[in-house]
Amino acid sequence: xxxxxxxEILEYLMEVRSLKExxxxxxxxxxxxxxxxxxxxxxxxxxxxxxxxxxxxxSPKLFISL
Numbered sequence: 001x002x003x004x005x006x007x008e009i010l011e012y013l014m015e016v017r018s019l020k021e022x023x024x025x026x027x028x029x030x031x032x033x034x035x036x037x038x039x040x041x042x043x044x045x046x047x048x049x050x051x052x053x054x055x056x057x058x059s060p061k062l063f064i065s066l
Contacts, residue, residue: 006049006063007040013056014038027051 004012014024021034028034028048036042044052044063053060 005040006044006065007038009062010044010052011038013058017056024052027055 014020021031021038024034025031028037028051033042037044037048043065046060046064049060049063052058052063
């Protein structure tokens, strides 16, 4: 999983928890930003990676592109 692109990891974690994009608006920001991240059109910022890491109880590093 750690070798997958961050947006695919996010999609997987959402699927496992049966979450929709709307569930992440309070964590990431606007629905448009959530959609762009999930579509791979926008990178996940460090602050958003930390917030997602806390929310999903995983390392924020999973959400940061190298």
